[in-house]
Amino acid sequence: MFCNQCEQTAKGTGCTAMGVCGKQPEVSDLQDATVYALRGLAIAAQDAAAKGVREQGMGHYTAARLFSTLTNVNFDPDRFVPWVHEITAMRDDLVRKAGLSYTSGPAAFVPGADAAAIVQQAAEHGTLTLAPDEDIRSCMQILLYGMKGVAAYADHAAILGQEDNAVYDFLYKGLAAGFDGKARDLNDWVGLLLECGNVNLRTMELLDAGNTGTYGHPVPTEVPLGHRKGKAILVSGHDLRDLHELLKQTEGTGINIYTHGEMLPCHGYPELKKFPHFYGHFGTAWQNQHKEFPQFPGAILFTTNCIQKPQASYQDNVFTTGLVGWPGLTHCENRDFSAVIKRAQELPGFTEDAPGKTVMTGFGHNAVLGVAGAVVDAVKSGAIRHFFLVGGCDGAKPGRNYYTEFVEKAPADTVILTLACGKFRFFDKELGTIGGIPRLLDVGQCNDAYSAIQIAVALAKAFDCGVNDLPLSLVLSWYEQKAVAILLTLLALGIKDIRLGPSLPAFVSPNVLNFLVENYNIKPISTAEEDLKAILG
Ligand code: FSO
Ligand code: SF4
Structure with missing residues (x-):
């Protein structure tokens, strides 16, 4: 494995034996293979579009898969193997439909049958192999990581019905760059980085329209940092739709919903704050979850990044949804949170009211x-x-x-x-x-x-x-x-x-x-x- 995409990378240079984040080498390699397969899909998508063939849903699919490789999103090898196969099957389908043909590079990539075989192939497709020139390689890594961010925002926005093909077209362009046979000098790469920045602004605009259009404009809101007597669920990550669905599914159950980490600002949205059981905020930033989660007497739901290895003391309480994954944890499909609710009912919850301090968001x-x-x-x-x-x-x-x-x-x-x-x-x-x-x-x-x-x-x-x-x-x-x-x-x-x-x-x-x-x-x-x-x- 080699991964240097986040700030906590080993020795400030790169994780090579095991991710500081907890990412196993196998998962890191599977993520590299996922990105490589996406590059092939992107090349085919661009060539097909030039022939007037465009697959509805492929842009969001690409964004979602890329988001799955972002730091602290998905650590489960069993999710990546079928994804790699799905991406290449989708590409082959498009290649057939558009009458294209590829004999080399990512558009011709045939993944091995299982994790071990794909891991072996991935050795040639990591970010160190992107370019021999250090500066071009640096730009290609910055572009890839920037696109992972764009993909995250595009996925959140698409979930709320906000999409723009221009965003997906850029993801195709950026993923294909370096593999599409076009010569690019350093200036061209810097140009692509700035284009990525502009596309990200558009993507964040879409997300803002999705969030505020669906849940209203946030209003200044006081949020308790303490708790209320009763059963409890803690929601972490960033996804407003997941939180909204959970609020609906827990209505009338007596369970109070608390935000964790980046979910804190959700308290300001009119359509979310109207639920009386949407109570307060628990804990601080993501990296403190090992210290804080053992203190939470309810179930915990991760909607997006940033999950860390669950500790034995609370791992039975943690559930994932969407793109998040950790081996062995229960994954809630299609926003069906009944397993989370069941677990919250089993756990003691808070035994007394202690509203504590408040913060504004x-x-x-x-x-x-x-x-x-x-x-x-x-x-x-x-x-x-x-x-x-x-x-x-x-x-x-x-x-x-x-x-x-x-x-x-x-x-x-x-x-x-x-x-x-x-x-x-x-x-x-x-x-x-x-x-x-x-x-x-x-x-x-x-x-x-x-x-x-x-x-x-x-x-x-x-x-x-x-x-x-x-x-x-x-x-x-x-x-x-x-x-x-x-x-x-x-x-x-x-x-x-x-x-x-x-x-x-x-x-x-x-x-x-x-x-x-x-x-x-x-x-x-x-x-x-x-x-x-x-x-x-
Ligand atoms: Fe923090 Fe994590 Fe929101 Fe990041 S929760 S660190 S920028 O993944 O996502 O701010
Ligand atoms: Fe290392 Fe994980 Fe960060 Fe990659 S994402 S650099 S494996 S800590």
Whole structure:
């Protein structure tokens, strides 16, 4: 195996013996084979489209399979083997229909019959074999990882009925690139990366339309961090539709539903918050689940990333759905959550009411722009000196304390916008308000980065300047591939001076990094004090 796609990659270079995330070599290789098979499907899809043949549903299928290879989504070899066969069968069907023919490369890939045979084949198809040139290989890895992020957002959006063939066409183009016989130099690859960023913006727009169109625009909402007496189910991941289905299926059962990790912002959606048994939030970011899940006296449902190896003390309580998989866990098909409900009924639940502290969420673009006038006035009067977007993924590394310190030390006349699970480093801090505007605004999930971009664009318009001229600084933390997609979007939008941590990606070569520094002034985080001083002068 070789995998370097996430921030916790072994020694900052690549996981080779076993994933730091818990991914077994067999699964890593099966994921490489899945991507290789998808490249073949993409080549056929492009060639078929040129002949006017297009398969409905293949775009979403491609996105879903690619999303399945994102960090902490699916660790189950038994799911990947049939997927590899399904992808190549689908490709062959398309090849027949469109009268195409391939004799080499991924479009002619014939997977072995079982996991062992596919694993052997995959040795030639990992990301180290993408290109002999270090910089081109780096760009090809960035593109692949960015596309995994796009695929995640496209899958969420499609589940809510929002699709655009332009997104799928780009996934085909990006997957085929490097395998389609077209010569590309470094500039072409950089162009593809920026195109990926633009396509990701469109994809996030679709997802935003799906989320807000289906469940309403989030409204500022107070969420208890404690609990209520009664049986309980904890929902983790990012998928709103799964949560909605679970809320419907648990209506009247006496079970209370709690969010975990990135599901916290779901409390702000009108169509979700109307369920009286949708109660509160339990725990913090994904990497703390081993510590926190043993304390949860109910069933736990994973809807998307980020699952970690369930510990023996609670593994019977954990269920997966959608693209998530862990060997041995019960997987709920077709959003039938009866097994989760049954388990929650068996478990003790919370024995007393303890509402505890509360946090606020629900500051999506609609809510923030609803008070844009007050925000602009506060900036003009000097009451708000600066905005920081402190967001992104959380993770286990100690260097991530930087983000807590940064928020703690940010002066009282600054406002912190946050999103994604990185917020759990400071989400329960009481930072007060400026003229009625809370100093800490939770914009939502990483999936809501679109909202933050909309807010920045609207502020730039209000001040009649560019986003780079706003009193706004981006201090981002990354972990997995959705963050790569978002970063490419920010670069495609021409956003400069981003601070990125806790460490720089292993898949960015020195020359590609130089390019990013020279053109976008992207920089690694240093210390909270130094960075605040540098930003605020
Ligand atoms: Fe966090 Fe995990 Fe949302 Fe990521 S939950 S780390 S960006 O996968 O997905 O923010
Ligand atoms: Fe390693 Fe991250 Fe890949 Fe897991 S996803 S194998 S931790 S690089």
